[in-house]
Amino acid sequence: DQQVKQNSPSLSVQEGRISILNCDYTNSMxxxxxxxxxxxxxxxxxxxxxSSIKDKNEDGRFTVFLNKSAKxxxxxxxxxxxxxxxxxxxxxxxxxxxxxxxxxxxxxxxLTVNP
Amino acid sequence: DTEVTQTPKHLVMGMTNKKSxxxxxxxxxxxxxxxxxxxKKPPELMFVYSYEKLSINESVPSRFSPECPNSxxxxxxxxxxxxxxxxxxxCASTRAPNEEKLFFGSGTQLSVL
Numbered sequence: 001d002q003q004v005k006q007n008s009p010s011l012s013v014q015e016g017r018i019s020i021l022n023c024d025y026t027n028s029m030x031x032x033x034x035x036x037x038x039x040x041x042x043x044x045x046x047x048x049x050x051s052s053i054k055d056k057n058e059d060g061r062f063t064v065f066l067n068k069s070a071k072x073x074x075x076x077x078x079x080x081x082x083x084x085x086x087x088x089x090x091x092x093x094x095x096x097x098x099x100x101x102x103x104x105x106x107x108x109x110x111l112t113v114n115p
Numbered sequence: 116d117t118e119v120t121q122t123p124k125h126l127v128m129g130m131t132n133k134k135s136x137x138x139x140x141x142x143x144x145x146x147x148x149x150x151x152x153x154x155k156k157p158p159e160l161m162f163v164y165s166y167e168k169l170s171i172n173e174s175v176p177s178r179f180s181p182e183c184p185n186s187x188x189x190x191x192x193x194x195x196x197x198x199x200x201x202x203x204x205x206c207a208s209t210r211a212p213n214e215e216k217l218f219f220g221s222g223t224q225l226s227v228l
Contacts, residue, residue, distance in 0.1 A: 009155075032215050043119070043205050043219030044158070089157060093215045102171070103215060105157030 003027045004092050006106035014114055019077040021109050023090030026071065030092040034103070035064060035075050038087045047088075048075070080113045087111070121206050121220035129228050130196060136223045138189040138206030146212040147189040149181060150205040152222070158205055164189060165212035196227045 005024045013019045023033075031052040036044035050057040050064045050073065057064050063076045077084055090106040119140045128134050138147065146165050150158040163171035164183040178200075180192040189206055203224050207217040 004157075034215060036217075036219075041124075041221065041224075043121075043207070043221045044217075045219065046216055049216065091215075102160055102163075103217065107155065107157050 002107075003030075004090055004104045004106040006088075006090055006109050008109050009107070010110040010112070012112045012114060013080050015082055016079045019075075019080045019084065019111055019113065021075040021077075021088050021090075021111065023073045023075075023106055024071055025073075025092050027092070027094065027104075028071070029094040030104075032093045033064070033066060033073050034091045034093075035062075036089040036091060036105075037084075038089065038108070044089055077111075080111075082113045082115050085111055085113050119206055119208055119218050119220035121204075121223055123223055124221065125224045125226075127226045127228060128193065128196065130198070132196075133192070133194045135193065136191040136204055136206075136225075138191075138220055139187055140208045140218070141187055142208065142210070142218065143186075144208035144210050144218070145186060146209045146214070147183065148207040148209075148217065149179075149189070149191050150207060150219075152203045152205055162191075163212070170212065193225075196225075198227050201225055201227045 034049040035047040037047045038044040048059050048062045050066050066073045087108040089108045091103045093103050122137045149161040152158045161175045162181045167183045178195050182190040203222045205222045206220040
């Protein structure tokens with residue numbers, strides 16, 4: 001059962017336009033969400049996160065929006081640049097009851113920004 | 116130093132071989148993780164070490180044996196693997212066990228023949 005879903009395997013946008021990557025989750029216990037970016041042959045790198053007490057977090061060109069009632073979050077990249085071309089993973093966590101938080105990842109969305 | 120370093124980057128091994136994957140971080144992080152990632156799939160958690168003690172084993176087969184010699188090093192010993200174990204093996208760390216922000220290494224691409 002996939003608890004974090006990224007339903008678009010790929011997305012293609014033009015340089016300078018907005019990229020919107022979507023993520024849905026099913027577990028209402030999730031209270032912290034992260035986006036990771038992954039280039040080929042590299043490990044994922046942390047991009048931006050949001051706590052469930054917020055509905056928006058912004059960092060430069062990257063903004064994450066959280067809609068708790070819809071169990072949906074999105075990552076906006078404005079303006080998109082060719083260097084943003086990568087696989088983007090959505091991840092979620094909630095207190096598992098122990099001392100470790102376990103991230104649940106989505107399958108990823110391949111973003112291609114065309115010059 | 117904000118890196119997690121993994122060696123080797125690539126590894127090809129037979130089903131009867133014994134090999135080890137290594138991971139190192141010098142950020143003072145006290146939790147370290149092994150993830151497995153197959154192509155077009157999300158990373159899957161295998162093991163978690165908190166303060167050098169194994170705290171989570173996600174029902175991983177015993178042919179994978181983790182080891183944490185000290186707070187900076189994490190090994191994954193491999194023995195009698197199967198071709199379906201071929202994947203990208205990612206090491207990660209967090210500042211503390213209850214933090215979500217993982218710092219990943221570049222991974223070891225493993226092929227089992």
